[in-house]
């Protein structure tokens with residue numbers, strides 16, 4: 212059975228969403244980040260970057276949450292989450308990279324300088340910079356979603372599942388207050404019966 216290392220509310224949520232959509236059975240294995248389990252040799256053998264999520268499917272080990280989403284969708288083409296045309300795939304990759312580099316990275320910087328780094332390493336000025344960078348990129352995504360239901364090619368694709376988790380995180384940081392369209396898109400994605408818990412729900416359940 213597929214093994215997923217990492218639990219909600221981490222980026223494991225991105226993977227859980229695909230596993231739910233595809234109806235794949237899996238075993239979820241917690242990794243105690245606060246206890247440093249991700250830095251122990253057994254885990255480093257799976258992911259030298261010491262991060263969750265990690266997916267193990269037989270002899271295959273895949274890290275990077277968006278790459279795992281793409282792997283699962285490619286392995287189950289019947290779900291149609293990968294556009295057939297190369298042009299559609301190009302747009303899907305474009306938006307996945309945009310989400311994880313332009314939107315997620317400033318969010319991650321905010322998290323690092325708020326609670327991840329030890330107090331003496333936190334830089335409040337970087338939080339302000341990251342906040343503005345994130346808002347600028349959220350505005351680009353908002354314009355892209357004008358008159359669109361899905362990120363790419365008028366149908367659900369992996370980009371939507373990457374987007375929903377990333378926007379949920381952005382919403383937690385109050386980045387979507389000026390973009391009702393993105394809030395509505397987020398609401399519709401999490402209304403799917405296969406949606407994982409939101410970050411807030413997962414935190415509340417800890």
Ligand SMILES: N[C@@H](CCC(=O)N[C@@H](CS)C(=O)NCC(=O)O)C(=O)O
Nearest residue numbers: 221222244261262263264275276277
């Ligand atoms: N780019 C990676 C980032 C993974 C990541 O940063 N995961 C966090 C939890 S959400 C983690 O494991 N952090 C542990 C650490 O940085 O020590 C991905 O998308 O999978």
